[in-house]
Amino acid sequence: MARKLSTLDPQRLDNQICFAVYSAAHAFNRVYKPLLDRLGLTYPQYLVMLVLWERDDVPVKDIGEKLFLDSGTLTPLLKRLEAAHLVKRTRSREDERQVMIALTAQGHALKEKARSVPQSILAASDCSVSELVTMKDEIVALRDRLNAVIGE
């Protein structure tokens, strides 16, 4: 009876989806780390590079919207990517408030070296692609509902 109650107790750690997501994010990070170390990237930096490999020469704001990050996070991160000669930061001429982020040749070239990363992650997940796609879609839907609540 006490056992049955505890598996329903919403205040129990193991019953919380948020902790599942939180701890899964850290587990992913730990799997990515050795792969990204070889590229000289952290995981958030890798995310920024993924954005730029899809579309180059974008304002900081667009990167922030895609990754759900603000300038307080992105400004120093992008300065580090610039120091690593992977991107160039330039004030937009049309709108001087914007800073445009463009890949350098090195930044472009890194895409090839990063090509094997997703399949290494897939292998570590030890899970079929279709299962992962289903889970991903469910998690994205949940995330979007949560983000909708934040905007009231």
Place this chain on the structure above:
Amino acid sequence: MARKLSTLDPQRLDNQICFAVYSAAHAFNRVYKPLLDRLGLTYPQYLVMLVLWERDDVPVKDIGEKLFLDSGTLTPLLKRLEAAHLVKRTRSREDERQVMIALTAQGHALKEKARSVPQSILAASDCSVSELVTMKDEIVALRDRLNAVIGE
């Protein structure tokens, strides 16, 4: 054709389950924040309190194993909880290497004030309990497979 390819491209941001998990974790954090502010806790501190509300007077190591965190994270966090008079840190007498973490009266009392948190999160998730339980179990299974790979 190009469109079809891009929806399969493993190097695309939107195709990566890890980004889904990463961004969902941040979304959860943003939903929790105003709820936890009222308790004077951050989300990781709330997780530690959840552990202690289940079982009091445990060594730091046990907390770390439950939350997948190490002393570099927990030591300063626990010192902040102690400064907030929610826990007491004492060297174990049997094994002087261990530091035991015990709730104060205030720490115990906070459990009642935190009781409404999970249902607020459930409401924000805008999702049935059974759906959430299924997702949670899938995510935990994935996390555990990832963690298994890390330990080689």
Place this chain on the structure above:
DNA sequence: CCGAATTAGATTGCGCACAATCTAATTGCC
């Protein structure tokens, strides 16, 4: 027993994340 290896936790340093605040540029409104 005693020295080596292991273990628990603390410390240092770096890189996010984000709130709050600031500056400068642009837009909107009259």
Place this chain on the structure above:
DNA sequence: GGCAATTAGATTGTGCGCAATCTAATTCGG
């Protein structure tokens, strides 16, 4: 045109998260 409101980034401060290193206590193998 001119002033208020908005917008894009930068800055500052706090709190994780983790690698690397350190100390002190305990355990293990001979």
